[in-house]
Amino acid sequence: MLPAPCRYLDIEEVIIPHTRGCYTLNVDAAVAAVDENTIAVACIVGNTYTGSYDDVATLNQRLTEVNERNGWDVGIHVDAASGGFVAPFVTAQKDIVWDFRLPLVRSINASGHKYGLCYPGIGWVVFADQKYCPEELGFSVSYLGGKQNHMSLNFSRSASGVAGQYYMFLRLGIDGYRRVIEGCFMVRQYLVTQLLETGWFELLGDPTQSTGVPCLTLSLRQKVAGLPVEAASGAGSSLGQPLNPKPAEAAAGAGAGAAAGTVHRNVVHFNGKPTFTVYDLCQRLKERMWVIPGEYCV
Numbered sequence: 695m696l697p698a699p700c701r702y703l704d705i706e707e708v709i710i711p712h713t714r715g716c717y718t719l720n721v722d723a724a725v726a727a728v729d730e731n732t733i734a735v736a737c738i739v740g741n742t743y744t745g746s747y748d749d750v751a752t753l754n755q756r757l758t759e760v761n762e763r764n765g766w767d768v769g770i771h772v773d774a775a776s777g778g779f780v781a782p783f784v785t786a787q788k789d790i791v792w793d794f795r796l797p798l799v800r801s802i803n804a805s806g807h808k809y810g811l812c813y814p815g816i817g818w819v820v821f822a823d824q825k826y827c828p829e830e831l832g833f834s835v836s837y838l839g840g841k842q843n844h845m846s847l848n849f850s851r852s853a854s855g856v857a858g859q860y861y862m863f864l865r866l867g868i869d870g871y872r873r874v875i876e877g878c879f880m881v882r883q884y885l886v887t888q889l890l891e892t893g894w895f896e897l898l899g900d901p902t903q904s905t906g907v908p909c910l911t912l913s914l915r916q917k918v919a920g921l922p923v924e925a926a927s928g929a930g931s932s933l934g935q936p937l938n939p940k941p942a943e944a945a946a947g948a949g950a951g952a953a954a955g956t957v958h959r960n961v962v963h964f965n966g967k968p969t970f971t972v973y974d975l976c977q978r979l980k981e982r983m984w985v986i987p988g989e990y991c992v
């Protein structure tokens with residue numbers, strides 16, 4: 695979530711886009727984008743779309759070579775908003791090296807309100823060394839009889855998030871977090887099996903999520919939607935627009951020889967099969983209080 699700090703601190707952000715079928719950082723492209731003005735390469739452990747982990751170890755290795763070749767000192771920030779509270783606890787992921795064991799990793803953030811199991815309002819950033827958190831960025835004021843250090847735009851704020859997180863640490867401990875997160879993986883596996891059995895979906899990303907958080911990302915199968923792949927994965931629709939394609943549009947999208955569609959209980963049927971986009975599905979789930987995001991896939 696770089697846009698805010700980049701705007702406030704006047705930093706140019708260079709985005710390395712994902713490509714269809716590859717939902718983690720393209721390390722070659724990231725390293726190629728580094729130059730003498732690069733502050734850091736940010737990578738994600740548990741990305742927002744598929745929950746997959748970027749290969750931080752390979753990035754560390756490739757960036758070390760680039761630094762040595764050019765006499766640079768470009769470090770890595772790991773955005774572990776989701777994975778920070780998953781990877782350390784899951785037995786199957788304990789050998790994934792993505793943290794301060796890698797010399798170039800200088801800072802890591804994690805959200806307390808995701809797998810940290812707290813209410814929103816608490817998040818963490820940890821630095822490999824105090825020198826990576828320059829004093830000039832913070833403020834130290836003498837206030838109410840003591841020295842107060844802070845590093846934010848506002849000053850007074852609630853400590854309830856910290857207390858809540860501390861409670862969860864004490865209440866669950868390492869073993870408790872492991873049980874909760876491993877339970878999430880079992881639920882994920884169950885959902886994967888059940889949803890794939892419907893024949894409507896295909897899974898994007900790693901089926902076992904061995905390097906990812908316990909979430910799943912699906913796209914509609916082309917033959918179910920009765921539309922070209924682009925339309926089936928949402929390209930033909932966007933949020934805020936009419937969700938169900940009109941039968942005529944569905945027929946046009948399906949190509950020559952397609953029979954006309956009919957509308958049956960608000961779902962467009964095409965050749966006897968329901969024809970809809972992922973946005974229709976999101977809308978229907980939202981009506982039942984399930985907030986499942988639909989995204990346009992590259």
Ligand SMILES: Cc1ncc(COP(=O)(O)O)c(C=O)c1O
Pocket residue numbers: 695738740741742773775776804805806807816817
């Ligand atoms: C990869 C990633 N980074 C950062 C954030 C933002 O974290 P927070 O909500 O704790 O500010 C999110 C989602 O909220 C995220 O998915």
